[in-house]
Amino acid sequence: QQPVQSPQAVILREGEDAVINCSSSKALYSVHWYRQKHGEAPVFLMILLKGGEQKGHDKISASFNEKKQQSSLYLTASQLSYSGTYFCGTARNSGNTPLVFGKGTRLSVIA
Amino acid sequence: DAGVTQSPTHLIKTRGQQVTLRCSPKSGHDTVSWYQQALGQGPQFIFQYYEEEERQRGNFPDRFSGHQFPNYSSELNVNALLLGDSALYLCASSRLAASTDTQYFGPGTRLTVL
Numbered sequence: 001q002q003p004v005q006s007p008q009a010v011i012l013r014e015g016e017d018a019v020i021n022c023s024s025s026k027a028l029y030s031v032h033w034y035r036q037k038h039g040e041a042p043v044f045l046m047i048l049l050k051g052g053e054q055k056g057h058d059k060i061s062a063s064f065n066e067k068k069q070q071s072s073l074y075l076t077a078s079q080l081s082y083s084g085t086y087f088c089g090t091a092r093n094s095g096n097t098p099l100v101f102g103k104g105t106r107l108s109v110i111a
Numbered sequence: 112d113a114g115v116t117q118s119p120t121h122l123i124k125t126r127g128q129q130v131t132l133r134c135s136p137k138s139g140h141d142t143v144s145w146y147q148q149a150l151g152q153g154p155q156f157i158f159q160y161y162e163e164e165e166r167q168r169g170n171f172p173d174r175f176s177g178h179q180f181p182n183y184s185s186e187l188n189v190n191a192l193l194l195g196d197s198a199l200y201l202c203a204s205s206r207l208a209a210s211t212d213t214q215y216f217g218p219g220t221r222l223t224v225l
Contacts, residue, residue: 002153030212041115041201041216042154087153089214096142096205096212098167101153 001026003090005102012078012109020073020105022088031064031071032089032099035082042087045073075107083109113138115204115217123223124192132187132220136204142166143185144214145177148199154216160185161207189222197224 003024012018022031030049034042046055048064048071055062059076075082085106089099116135124130136143142161146154156169160179179185183204189196199221203214 032213034216041218044213044215047213089154091212094212096144096159096161096207096214098144098156098159098169099154099214100156103151104153 003102005105009106018075022071024069028090030091034087035084037084078109117217121221129190134202135184140204140206142205142207144203145187146201192224
C-alpha cells in the first residue's frame with residue numbers, strides 16, 4: 001500500500017530540471033507533496049485531488065494521472081534551496097484520512 | 112499565526128521507561144495526527160485524534176497511546192520503551208471540515224532510546 005517513489009536520489013546542478021514520481025497500486029483520492037530538510041519537519045508543498053488540475057507555485061508544479069494512479073512533481077530551474085528529501089503522501093479517501101508516505105527522494109542541488 | 116508546536120525537541124530515555132510527547136495544533140485546526148519517522152524513511156501513521164477521541168489508528172502496538180484535550184492539543188505516550196522506538200515523532204494538524212485535507216507538520220521530537 002506504500003506508494004513507490006522514483007528516483008531514490010538525484011543530483012542536479014543549479015538551473016537544471018527534475019521530475020519525481022509517486023506511484024500507487026491502489027486508487028487514490030489525493031496526493032500530498034512535502035519537502036524535508038535534514039533535521040527538520042516536512043514542509044507542505046501542494047496537494048493534488050482526484051479530478052483536480054495540475055498545481056504549481058513558483059517553479060515547482062505537480063500533476064496527478066488518475067488512470068495510472070501516479071503523481072509527478074516537477075522542479076524547474078532548480079535552486080540550492082530545493083535540496084532536501086521529497087515525500088509523497090497518499091490518501092485513498094477524503095475526510096482527513098491518514099497519509100501513507102513513500103520512502104522519499106533525496107534531491108541535492110549543487111552550484 | 113502560530114504553526115504546529117511540539118515539545119520537547121529532544122529526549123533520551125532508557126529501555127523500559129515511559130515517555131510523553133506534546134503537540135499544539137495550528138490555530139483553527141481541530142484534528143491531530145501522530146507519525147513516527149525512522150531514519151531514512153517516510154513518516155508512518157500512528158493515530159489520529161478529533162473531538163478528544165481516537166479516530167483512526169495505524170499498525171502500532173498498545174504501548175502507544177494518546178490523548179487530546181479540549182483545546183485540541185494532544186499527547187503521545189509510549190510505555191515500555193524499546194530500542195526500536197528511537198525515531199523522530201511528528202505531529203500534524205488539520206481541520207476536519209476543510210475542503211482539502213492538508214496536514215501541517217510540527218518540528219518533531221527526536222526520541223533516542225538507549
